[in-house]
Amino acid sequence: MKTLRDNCQTKLVAFDLDGTLLDSVPDLAKAVQLTLAELNLPTQQQDNVRGWIGNGARVLVKRALSGDINGDIPKDLFDKAYPIFLKHYADNLNTDSELYNGVEDTLAAFKRAGIAMACITNKPEQFTLPLLKEIGLSQFFDKVVCGDSFEHRKPHPMPLLETAKFFNVLPEQSIMVGDSVNDIIAAQAAGFYSICVSYGYHGEDDVHQLGADVVIQHFSEIAQLLEKAA
Structure with missing residues (x-):
């Protein structure tokens, strides 16, 4: 597993949606x-x-x-x-769904710091785009990749690699934040640093056994990791 210090300066942070940003x-x-x-x-x-x-x-x-x-x-x-x-x-797209604690504040801090952010989800575009708008997160993402955006979706690395290409950054300058094995496999295959949140949708999988570079308990810990690596 890599440490964040092993990476070049982080220029891109990509986030899964369901189970990472939002309890849907x-x-x-x-x-x-x-x-x-x-x-x-x-x-x-x-x-x-x-x-x-x-x-x-x-x-x-x-x-x-x-x-x-x-x-x-x-x-x-x-x-x-x-x-x-x-x-x-x-x-019923946004009736009872809720953002996880710390999500909005952390994304806002990254935005102020000038860090490029993307949302990479397997959810179809017809739901993803209106949902992000309704929950107030659209403003934070310069790129949104959905399950039907490309030929392949996570765990295939294509969505991550195409996102890095869009921002003109290297995979080793990029982070994938997710909650499931699909996110981690995609990150590893693409060469992204991987952060797994412990609270999301991982079925019966032990999040500590998914192979993520680091597992966090609270979303706001991402900012702390970046500060320590700076």
């Missing part, structure tokens, strides 16, 4: 439950939905329909359920 489980779970009810299928509890987030909306719906992490379901059932889920999530 309540609204995702509501959309899942409404979808299942409309299809007359057994409901799923919020705790189950929490463990299924991180691979995008399509995978979440498959997992909800099957009731397990593998998401093995007939194609015709998914094709019927997915548009229903999209409608219900669009209707």
Whole structure:
């Protein structure tokens, strides 16, 4: 594992959205439950939905329909359920979701310091852009990469590498902050320094075993790490 001091001066910090900046489980779970009810299928509890987030909306719906992490379901059932889920999530995009403590203040401090910031999420663009605007975070990001922005999404390194290219910075000058194995694998493959938050959506994974360069308990610790490395 690298230390932040091993990196060149940090010029870019990229953040995952769900489970890192925002606790969106309540609204995702509501959309899942409404979808299942409309299809007359057994409901799923919020705790189950929490463990299924991180691979995008399509995978979440498959997992909800099957009731397990593998998401093995007939194609015709998914094709019927997915548009229903999209409608219900669009209707409940920011009803009960909440920013994690320290997120807004930390992003504002980075903005004042002139650090380039990006949001890299597997959430589809049709939800990501309006959600960031509604929760007041759009102003902080010079680049937003969604699950359907490129041919590949996390854990593939493409979204991170393309983001670094957009800012004209090197991967070793960049940090990826996330909460799941997808974020860490993508960061490692791209050559980004990786920070994992302990409070997010990592299912049954032990965050200390995901291979992140550092694990933090509170979002504001990111600023402290950068100050120590300066």
